[in-house]
Amino acid sequence: MTGERPVPVPPTNPETEPFWDATADGRLLLRSCADCKRVYHYPRRQCPECASTNTDWTEASGRGTVYSYTVTRRASEEYADATPYVLAYVELKEGPRMLTNIVDCDIERVEVDSRVEVVFDDTGSGRALPRFTLRVGD
Amino acid sequence: MSTQASARVAGIYEHPVREAPDTSTPQLHADVAAGALRDAGLTFDDVDGYVTAESPGVLSLADYLGLEGLSYVDSTDIGGASYVAHVGHAAAAIAAGRCDVVLITHAGRPRSIDYDPGHPRRNHPADAPEAGFEDPYGLSFVGLYALAARRHMHEYGTTSEQLAEIRVAASQHAQHNEHAMFQDPVTVADVVDSPLVSDPLHLLDCCVVSDGGGAIVVASSDVASDLSRPCPAVLGSGDAIKHHGGGALDLTDTGAVESGPKAFDDAGVTTDDIDYASIYDSFTITVLEAIEDLGFCEKGEGGEFVEGGTLQAPDGDLPFNTDGGGLCSNHPGNRGGVTKVIEAVRQLRGEANAEVQVPDCEIALAHGTGNSIGTRTGAATLILGADR
Numbered sequence A: 001m002t003g004e005r006p007v008p009v010p011p012t013n014p015e016t017e018p019f020w021d022a023t024a025d026g027r028l029l030l031r032s033c034a035d036c037k038r039v040y041h042y043p044r045r046q047c048p049e050c051a052s053t054n055t056d057w058t059e060a061s062g063r064g065t066v067y068s069y070t071v072t073r074r075a076s077e078e079y080a081d082a083t084p085y086v087l088a089y090v091e092l093k094e095g096p097r098m099l100t101n102i103v104d105c106d107i108e109r110v111e112v113d114s115r116v117e118v119v120f121d122d123t124g125s126g127r128a129l130p131r132f133t134l135r136v137g138d
Numbered sequence B: 001m002s003t004q005a006s007a008r009v010a011g012i013y014e015h016p017v018r019e020a021p022d023t024s025t026p027q028l029h030a031d032v033a034a035g036a037l038r039d040a041g042l043t044f045d046d047v048d049g050y051v052t053a054e055s056p057g058v059l060s061l062a063d064y065l066g067l068e069g070l071s072y073v074d075s076t077d078i079g080g081a082s083y084v085a086h087v088g089h090a091a092a093a094i095a096a097g098r099c100d101v102v103l104i105t106h107a108g109r110p111r112s113i114d115y116d117p118g119h120p121r122r123n124h125p126a127d128a129p130e131a132g133f134e135d136p137y138g139l140s141f142v143g144l145y146a147l148a149a150r151r152h153m154h155e156y157g158t159t160s161e162q163l164a165e166i167r168v169a170a171s172q173h174a175q176h177n178e179h180a181m182f183q184d185p186v187t188v189a190d191v192v193d194s195p196l197v198s199d200p201l202h203l204l205d206c207c208v209v210s211d212g213g214g215a216i217v218v219a220s221s222d223v224a225s226d227l228s229r230p231c232p233a234v235l236g237s238g239d240a241i242k243h244h245g246g247g248a249l250d251l252t253d254t255g256a257v258e259s260g261p262k263a264f265d266d267a268g269v270t271t272d273d274i275d276y277a278s279i280y281d282s283f284t285i286t287v288l289e290a291i292e293d294l295g296f297c298e299k300g301e302g303g304e305f306v307e308g309g310t311l312q313a314p315d316g317d318l319p320f321n322t323d324g325g326g327l328c329s330n331h332p333g334n335r336g337g338v339t340k341v342i343e344a345v346r347q348l349r350g351e352a353n354a355e356v357q358v359p360d361c362e363i364a365l366a367h368g369t370g371n372s373i374g375t376r377t378g379a380a381t382l383i384l385g386a387d388r
């Protein structure tokens, strides 16, 4: 991402507030189902796999790989002046694929299967936006 | 329940306008409604079912149009696929005896009201459960489809040049459509040399942004039998939605994997029987994945399939989007489902532009892909048969 990197304040609700509270401590939370063992994202009370409500928060490693990415070169609204920037699906080590941005790196080096790790961009409102950066070494 | 031939498409109308700065959107609904009813040889008084997915909603627009005595309404919204789905729903309602003449209208003015080259994502209320996990990241429709294209390329070796073949075919057809926004044929090189919008998608991989609309009249076979126009039969239909699945989304296929077989089973036909296909073309990748998912080729082989003029009418193996499609002609209100049905009906009536009319077109398919295959997408497949 070049120049000003927008950090929009995410809309939250009572169901998702613990996720956003954790971002202030630099922790990425996922939801885990005690019945079918599925780990999922975005967070919600009811398991999208088996409909159980026997689910809870679990902390993610923050590591994963790029499932797909695009360098966005024309954008609108708060991103209009932030091009080019990378929109991506990251497949977390725990399984879920999450929409995010790949930041703090040479965007030409981003590839499918690139190894990435989470970084947190402060929104200025007490919460942070989880994004990812290319991981070097092991 | 099969919808086989109990309902027919009696009238169609595509608004010729592509930019309508001085017309209200409801006025466009009225224009296309009148046009489709006139085409059918019916009047507003004959209508007892009304369907639209558009804001400000079916109540408001039925009021505006003065429709009374409605016994069937539907406002199903699965993005651009909606108007393909609506025809199947109308046919089922007719088969169930709920109504006899269903008017379906679509109109919109994105070019005049809020045209933005960055193609912002719309219709995403802040109270949507996913909003916090998507909106902050700078999503756009083209960006989300680009994610799908990138993954398809990664898994199957699909190339930008292969995607470009889809635009080339559409542009070959659009040169014969006097209303198309872009009427000049383009080459593969033109597409891949056009500016990247969100890689790997270029500007010419994207559909037009147009004002306008279209309407469809679906009537019972009894009503249709008294009309003088050829009325293609609704042979089969199928809807599906595909979503994020809690982070399990596979970007390389679409809801057509489910909607296609439902429609083919309903109609009792196979891909070999399809003489012409309208395939939703918000982006070139939308077409490529749908072709695979509908079974016209194996998964992953769409790139090879579209090479060599396969999609070009009248001689290609699978002539598609002979009006120029959303890529070159029209994508009214950012939703192209209605024009997909309309061109399929033109082909079955033998009323497509002469240079692209498929000879002896007996069975046509119209397929819609709505919203975004990068997150949540609607799919609707419709199979129509000629009235002979």
Ligand SMILES: [Zn+2]
Binding pocket: A033, A034, A035, A036, A037, A038, A047, A048, A049, A050, A051, A052
């Ligand atoms: Zn579960």
